[in-house]
Amino acid sequence: MTIRVGIVGATGYTALEVARLLLAHPEAELVAATSRAEEGTSIAEIHPELAGRCEVAIESLDPASLAKKCDVVMCCLPHGASAETCKELVAEGVRVIDFSADFRLSDQVTYEKWYGVEHPWPERIGSTVYGLPEFFAEQIRQADLVANPGCYPTSAILPLAPLIANQLIEATDIIVDSKSGVSGAGRSAKVATLYCEVNESIAAYGVGCHRHQPEMADLVQRIGGQEISLLFTPHLTPMDRGILSTIYVRPRNIHAAEVMACWRKQYADSPFVNAVDHLPATKHVSGTNYVQMSARDAGDRIVLVSAIDNLTKGASGAAIQNMNVMFGLEQTTGL
Missing domain, CATH: 3.30.360.10 (Dihydrodipicolinate Reductase; domain 2)
Known part of the structure; x- marks a missing residue:
């Protein structure tokens, strides 16, 4: 079965790198992408490198709709905003790999000190798996939410x-x-x-x-x-x-x-x-x-x-590696 992948926040470099890597992935496909600013365009219009290879339409973010289309969502939003979206997506039953720093640290106090915002989902601080398969592969395999590491x-x-x-x-x-x-x-x-x-x-x-x-x-x-x-x-x-x-x-x-x-x-x-x-x-x-x-x-x-x-091991490649672990594939698949 092909892994259906969605991207939230499709305009950035990490989203482009995810899309590029998925084009070569034998077991996964990009099926949905969202952006508040670019709704109604295609991902190839935002990232011309993808022209003729990936024409997924950009839509507004609707967690329930996205969860129905996707097996896993790559959330490429800034800290704070990302945690709120991840909470909604997980509640809809879709697995999420979060690119922000919202779930990487062990405690809420340290997060709020360094990031200057109140955490929207503090219950998951310290209990979310850190996405470094070299150390946490077993936990990643079962996770509904993975904190992709910083570069x-x-x-x-x-x-x-x-x-x-x-x-x-x-x-x-x-x-x-x-x-x-x-x-x-x-x-x-x-x-x-x-x-x-x-x-x-x-x-x-x-x-x-x-x-x-x-x-x-x-x-x-x-x-x-x-x-x-x-x-x-x-x-x-x-x-x-x-x-x-x-x-x-x-x-x-x-x-x-x-x-x-x-x-x-x-x-x-x-x-x-x-x-x-x-x-x-x-x-x-x-x-x-x-x-x-x-x-x-x-x-x-x-x-x-x-x-x-x-952009690869420091972000999008790590996310694909984590996705592979989550769905029982060899870590190197598509990479």
Whole structure:
């Protein structure tokens, strides 16, 4: 049976990436898409890349109608608005993969502190499965709602969590320095992401206050079993897509070789996570759902380097991977 997929919030880059990936998926099909601003058009009119390949009509959001058409809905709305829509969709009996941060964190207080809004569905904070199949596949398989991971957190959680779980590094001294392509800022017009602002430039932003910092710490703590202290600084770089995270940790009497061995053991059955001998670059994973990670000794620290595509493993590819798990398919199907 073909998995019927719907997209809520069809105008953004993540929605385009979902549609693109579904075109190559042998067991799933995009059957519905919604947008408040673009009702009455087709998804190909919003995203010309899909012309001649996908002509799904854009409709207004009606959770009951969408639930009848779909087996799973990808909710690509901003935080706050997304939680309300997810609540309505789940109530209608359709499974949901949420791209926002509304269900990623463990507690309501942390969410409301960092996102500045009252949570519309607090009962699901801390009880929604985090969509990282490398650690939570069994829970994802049964879930009615999955919190798709943030892009920056994915690039940090995957290298850090096994090291914390195995007590190979100091938990209270972790620095994550990340560089992202401009697509990570979304498709809506903003002065900071105009061509003349980003071209031939690189800039730090959200220093000490980026909302992905608590997500990184929360998930590494959940998986690793101990409290950590983490400093995160993101940077905007003049490229379309990709994230490169350089992570500085203090080892506990180990070297980079032991880090690589830990990763290879942890991710032996994870098809998209590769511990590589070379230093990863964003071009090595562009357009794919793969993660490349490597480690180097550096004085009294070890430097971890990870690369992902922010639109694929950092968003839409992860959602397809989660969908595959939810419906009993191989994780790699269509990816």
